[in-house]
Amino acid sequence: MARKPLMAGNWKMNNTIGEAVVLTQEISNQYEKEWPESVDIVICPPFVDLKPAKTVFDFDKTKIAVGAQNVYGEPAGAFTGEISVPMIKEIGCTCSIVGHSERRELFGETNEGVNKKVKALVAAGLYAIVCVGESLAVREEGTTDEYVCAQVRAAFAGVDAREATTCVVAYEPIWAIGTGRTATPEQAEAVCAAIRATLSEMFGEEVAEGMRVLYGGSMNPGNVGELMVQPNVDGGLIGGASLKAASFVQLIEACL
Ligand code: PGA
Numbered sequence: 001m002a003r004k005p006l007m008a009g010n011w012k013m014n015n016t017i018g019e020a021v022v023l024t025q026e027i028s029n030q031y032e033k034e035w036p037e038s039v040d041i042v043i044c045p046p047f048v049d050l051k052p053a054k055t056v057f058d059f060d061k062t063k064i065a066v067g068a069q070n071v072y073g074e075p076a077g078a079f080t081g082e083i084s085v086p087m088i089k090e091i092g093c094t095c096s097i098v099g100h101s102e103r104r105e106l107f108g109e110t111n112e113g114v115n116k117k118v119k120a121l122v123a124a125g126l127y128a129i130v131c132v133g134e135s136l137a138v139r140e141e142g143t144t145d146e147y148v149c150a151q152v153r154a155a156f157a158g159v160d161a162r163e164a165t166t167c168v169v170a171y172e173p174i175w176a177i178g179t180g181r182t183a184t185p186e187q188a189e190a191v192c193a194a195i196r197a198t199l200s201e202m203f204g205e206e207v208a209e210g211m212r213v214l215y216g217g218s219m220n221p222g223n224v225g226e227l228m229v230q231p232n233v234d235g236g237l238i239g240g241a242s243l244k245a246a247s248f249v250q251l252i253e254a255c256l
Contacts, residue, residue, distance in 0.1 A: 010238065011069075025056055027064065073113065089126060134175075199213075221250035
Protein backbone atom coordinates (compact mmCIF):
# COMPACT_ATOMS: atom_id res chain seq x y z
CA MET A 1 0.00 0.00 0.00
CA ALA A 2 1.34 3.43 -0.89
CA ARG A 3 1.64 5.55 2.21
CA LYS A 4 1.51 9.32 2.01
CA PRO A 5 4.66 10.78 3.57
CA LEU A 6 4.43 12.89 6.72
CA MET A 7 6.89 15.66 7.48
CA ALA A 8 6.64 16.69 11.12
CA GLY A 9 8.61 19.59 12.54
CA ASN A 10 9.54 19.29 16.21
CA TRP A 11 10.51 22.77 17.33
CA LYS A 12 11.38 21.55 20.86
CA MET A 13 11.75 24.48 23.32
CA ASN A 14 12.41 27.09 20.63
CA ASN A 15 10.53 30.21 19.50
CA THR A 16 8.56 32.71 21.53
CA ILE A 17 5.11 33.61 20.21
CA GLY A 18 6.58 36.48 18.19
CA GLU A 19 9.25 34.23 16.70
CA ALA A 20 6.71 31.49 16.01
CA VAL A 21 4.51 33.90 14.05
CA VAL A 22 7.50 34.96 11.93
CA LEU A 23 8.57 31.36 11.20
CA THR A 24 5.05 30.10 10.42
CA GLN A 25 4.51 33.09 8.13
CA GLU A 26 7.78 32.35 6.33
CA ILE A 27 6.70 28.72 5.79
CA SER A 28 3.22 29.83 4.77
CA ASN A 29 4.64 32.31 2.23
CA GLN A 30 6.37 29.45 0.42
CA TYR A 31 3.36 27.15 0.62
CA GLU A 32 2.23 25.57 -2.63
CA LYS A 33 -1.34 24.36 -2.82
CA GLU A 34 -0.17 21.16 -4.57
CA TRP A 35 1.82 20.06 -1.51
CA PRO A 36 -1.08 18.28 0.25
CA GLU A 37 -1.55 15.95 -2.72
CA SER A 38 1.86 14.42 -2.01
CA VAL A 39 2.73 15.06 1.63
CA ASP A 40 1.11 15.72 4.99
CA ILE A 41 2.77 18.44 7.02
CA VAL A 42 2.53 19.15 10.74
CA ILE A 43 4.52 21.43 12.96
CA CYS A 44 4.81 20.81 16.68
CA PRO A 45 5.76 24.04 18.43
CA PRO A 46 5.77 24.70 22.19
CA PHE A 47 2.26 24.86 23.75
CA VAL A 48 2.15 28.67 23.87
CA ASP A 49 2.83 28.86 20.13
CA LEU A 50 0.10 26.41 19.09
CA LYS A 51 -2.75 28.88 18.80
CA PRO A 52 -0.72 31.59 17.00
CA ALA A 53 0.76 29.01 14.59
CA LYS A 54 -2.66 27.54 13.87
CA THR A 55 -4.08 31.03 13.31
CA VAL A 56 -1.38 31.87 10.74
CA PHE A 57 -1.78 28.60 8.83
CA ASP A 58 -5.59 28.87 8.82
CA PHE A 59 -5.61 32.55 7.85
CA ASP A 60 -3.36 31.75 4.89
CA LYS A 61 -5.56 28.74 3.99
CA THR A 62 -2.65 26.32 4.11
CA LYS A 63 -3.15 22.66 4.86
CA ILE A 64 -0.36 22.62 7.40
CA ALA A 65 -1.49 21.08 10.67
CA VAL A 66 -0.27 21.80 14.17
CA GLY A 67 0.40 19.30 16.92
CA ALA A 68 1.72 19.34 20.47
CA GLN A 69 5.08 17.99 21.64
CA ASN A 70 3.60 16.35 24.70
CA VAL A 71 0.29 15.98 26.47
CA TYR A 72 -0.99 14.56 29.75
CA GLY A 73 -3.00 11.33 29.91
CA GLU A 74 -5.85 12.66 32.08
CA PRO A 75 -8.59 14.95 30.72
CA ALA A 76 -8.62 17.47 33.59
CA GLY A 77 -7.83 17.87 37.27
CA ALA A 78 -5.14 18.63 39.83
CA PHE A 79 -2.06 18.14 37.64
CA THR A 80 -0.16 21.39 38.02
CA GLY A 81 1.77 22.36 34.93
CA GLU A 82 0.24 19.78 32.63
CA ILE A 83 -1.78 20.22 29.42
CA SER A 84 -4.64 17.90 28.47
CA VAL A 85 -5.82 16.40 25.19
CA PRO A 86 -9.11 18.41 25.24
CA MET A 87 -7.03 21.61 25.57
CA ILE A 88 -4.92 20.93 22.49
CA LYS A 89 -7.94 19.59 20.61
CA GLU A 90 -9.82 22.85 21.08
CA ILE A 91 -6.90 24.73 19.52
CA GLY A 92 -7.28 22.48 16.50
CA CYS A 93 -4.27 20.21 16.99
CA THR A 94 -4.46 16.97 15.06
CA CYS A 95 -1.83 15.10 17.05
CA SER A 96 0.83 15.12 19.71
CA ILE A 97 4.33 13.76 19.83
CA VAL A 98 4.55 11.23 22.66
CA GLY A 99 7.56 9.66 24.35
CA HIS A 100 10.28 11.72 22.75
CA SER A 101 13.66 10.52 24.01
CA GLU A 102 14.31 13.91 25.61
CA ARG A 103 11.13 13.48 27.66
CA ARG A 104 12.08 9.91 28.53
CA GLU A 105 15.64 10.87 29.51
CA LEU A 106 15.21 14.31 31.08
CA PHE A 107 11.68 14.14 32.48
CA GLY A 108 11.35 10.50 33.50
CA GLU A 109 8.67 9.56 30.98
CA THR A 110 7.96 5.83 31.16
CA ASN A 111 6.51 3.33 28.69
CA GLU A 112 3.38 3.23 30.91
CA GLY A 113 3.00 7.00 30.75
CA VAL A 114 3.48 6.93 26.98
CA ASN A 115 0.77 4.28 26.68
CA LYS A 116 -1.67 6.40 28.71
CA LYS A 117 -1.03 9.40 26.49
CA VAL A 118 -1.54 7.37 23.30
CA LYS A 119 -4.86 6.08 24.64
CA ALA A 120 -6.02 9.58 25.65
CA LEU A 121 -5.16 10.95 22.20
CA VAL A 122 -6.86 8.25 20.13
CA ALA A 123 -9.94 8.29 22.37
CA ALA A 124 -10.32 11.99 21.52
CA GLY A 125 -9.85 11.40 17.80
CA LEU A 126 -6.30 12.74 17.64
CA TYR A 127 -3.30 10.69 16.63
CA ALA A 128 -0.04 10.07 18.42
CA ILE A 129 3.45 10.36 16.97
CA VAL A 130 5.07 7.76 19.19
CA CYS A 131 8.83 8.18 19.46
CA VAL A 132 11.05 5.16 19.98
CA GLY A 133 14.79 4.74 19.69
CA GLU A 134 17.88 3.23 21.18
CA SER A 135 20.90 4.73 22.92
CA LEU A 136 24.39 4.19 21.55
CA ALA A 137 24.99 1.59 24.29
CA VAL A 138 21.99 -0.46 23.15
CA ARG A 139 23.09 -0.24 19.52
CA GLU A 140 26.63 -1.36 20.40
CA GLU A 141 25.19 -4.27 22.39
CA GLY A 142 23.38 -5.40 19.22
CA THR A 143 19.88 -5.36 20.77
CA THR A 144 18.41 -2.38 18.91
CA ASP A 145 15.46 -4.18 17.30
CA GLU A 146 14.40 -5.90 20.55
CA TYR A 147 14.66 -2.64 22.50
CA VAL A 148 12.80 -0.50 19.98
CA CYS A 149 10.07 -3.08 19.29
CA ALA A 150 9.47 -3.48 23.03
CA GLN A 151 8.91 0.29 23.20
CA VAL A 152 6.39 -0.01 20.34
CA ARG A 153 4.52 -2.86 22.07
CA ALA A 154 4.37 -0.94 25.35
CA ALA A 155 3.19 2.28 23.71
CA PHE A 156 0.29 0.54 21.94
CA ALA A 157 -0.66 -1.98 24.64
CA GLY A 158 -4.47 -2.15 24.86
CA VAL A 159 -4.95 0.07 21.79
CA ASP A 160 -7.11 -1.56 19.14
CA ALA A 161 -6.36 -1.74 15.44
CA ARG A 162 -8.97 0.88 14.53
CA GLU A 163 -7.41 3.38 16.95
CA ALA A 164 -3.85 2.52 15.96
CA THR A 165 -4.45 3.01 12.27
CA THR A 166 -4.08 6.81 12.36
CA CYS A 167 -1.06 6.72 14.67
CA VAL A 168 2.52 7.25 13.60
CA VAL A 169 5.74 5.79 14.96
CA ALA A 170 8.93 7.85 14.78
CA TYR A 171 12.18 5.91 14.95
CA GLU A 172 14.75 8.24 16.44
CA PRO A 173 18.09 6.71 17.40
CA ILE A 174 19.15 8.79 20.40
CA TRP A 175 22.74 8.95 19.18
CA ALA A 176 21.54 10.68 15.99
CA ILE A 177 19.38 13.40 17.58
CA GLY A 178 20.83 16.87 17.28
CA THR A 179 24.30 15.41 16.74
CA GLY A 180 24.58 15.75 12.99
CA ARG A 181 25.20 12.00 12.99
CA THR A 182 22.39 10.47 10.94
CA ALA A 183 21.66 6.76 10.87
CA THR A 184 22.62 5.34 7.50
CA PRO A 185 19.65 4.74 5.21
CA GLU A 186 20.21 0.98 5.72
CA GLN A 187 20.19 1.32 9.51
CA ALA A 188 17.04 3.44 9.41
CA GLU A 189 15.30 1.05 7.03
CA ALA A 190 16.20 -2.04 9.07
CA VAL A 191 14.69 -0.66 12.29
CA CYS A 192 11.65 0.89 10.56
CA ALA A 193 10.97 -2.51 8.95
CA ALA A 194 11.24 -4.22 12.36
CA ILE A 195 8.80 -1.66 13.77
CA ARG A 196 6.34 -2.38 10.97
CA ALA A 197 6.66 -6.12 11.59
CA THR A 198 5.80 -5.51 15.25
CA LEU A 199 2.80 -3.37 14.27
CA SER A 200 1.73 -6.17 11.96
CA GLU A 201 1.89 -8.71 14.82
CA MET A 202 -0.19 -6.39 16.98
CA PHE A 203 -2.74 -5.03 14.51
CA GLY A 204 -2.56 -7.24 11.43
CA GLU A 205 -0.74 -6.71 8.18
CA GLU A 206 -3.29 -4.43 6.54
CA VAL A 207 -3.30 -1.90 9.38
CA ALA A 208 0.50 -2.05 9.74
CA GLU A 209 0.96 -1.46 6.02
CA GLY A 210 -1.13 1.70 6.30
CA MET A 211 0.61 3.15 9.37
CA ARG A 212 3.41 5.63 8.87
CA VAL A 213 6.85 5.06 10.34
CA LEU A 214 9.07 8.16 10.34
CA TYR A 215 12.79 8.52 10.76
CA GLY A 216 14.13 11.24 13.04
CA GLY A 217 17.64 12.27 14.00
CA SER A 218 19.57 14.94 12.10
CA MET A 219 17.37 14.63 9.01
CA ASN A 220 18.27 17.51 6.71
CA PRO A 221 18.05 18.57 3.06
CA GLY A 222 21.30 16.71 2.34
CA ASN A 223 20.21 13.28 3.56
CA VAL A 224 16.42 13.34 3.15
CA GLY A 225 16.53 11.85 -0.37
CA GLU A 226 18.41 8.69 0.55
CA LEU A 227 16.26 8.18 3.65
CA MET A 228 12.93 8.72 1.88
CA VAL A 229 13.62 6.13 -0.81
CA GLN A 230 13.71 3.42 1.86
CA PRO A 231 10.52 1.38 1.59
CA ASN A 232 9.67 1.55 5.29
CA VAL A 233 10.58 5.20 5.90
CA ASP A 234 7.42 7.27 5.42
CA GLY A 235 8.65 10.70 6.40
CA GLY A 236 10.59 12.54 9.05
CA LEU A 237 10.39 13.95 12.55
CA ILE A 238 12.63 16.93 12.16
CA GLY A 239 14.19 19.00 14.92
CA GLY A 240 16.97 21.41 13.94
CA ALA A 241 16.11 21.58 10.24
CA SER A 242 12.49 22.54 11.03
CA LEU A 243 13.57 25.77 12.72
CA LYS A 244 14.42 27.51 9.45
CA ALA A 245 11.72 27.92 6.80
CA ALA A 246 14.19 27.31 3.96
CA SER A 247 15.38 23.91 5.20
CA PHE A 248 11.91 22.76 6.33
CA VAL A 249 10.49 23.66 2.91
CA GLN A 250 13.33 21.74 1.22
CA LEU A 251 12.39 18.67 3.28
CA ILE A 252 8.75 19.02 2.25
CA GLU A 253 9.75 19.42 -1.39
CA ALA A 254 11.82 16.25 -1.19
CA CYS A 255 8.50 14.39 -0.81
CA LEU A 256 6.88 15.82 -3.94
P1 PGA B 1 17.08 16.67 15.13
O1 PGA B 1 15.92 16.29 16.17
O2 PGA B 1 16.46 16.67 13.77
O3 PGA B 1 17.54 18.03 15.57
O4 PGA B 1 18.15 15.62 15.27
C1 PGA B 1 14.96 15.31 15.86
C2 PGA B 1 14.08 15.09 17.05
O5 PGA B 1 14.58 15.03 18.18
O6 PGA B 1 12.84 14.92 16.90
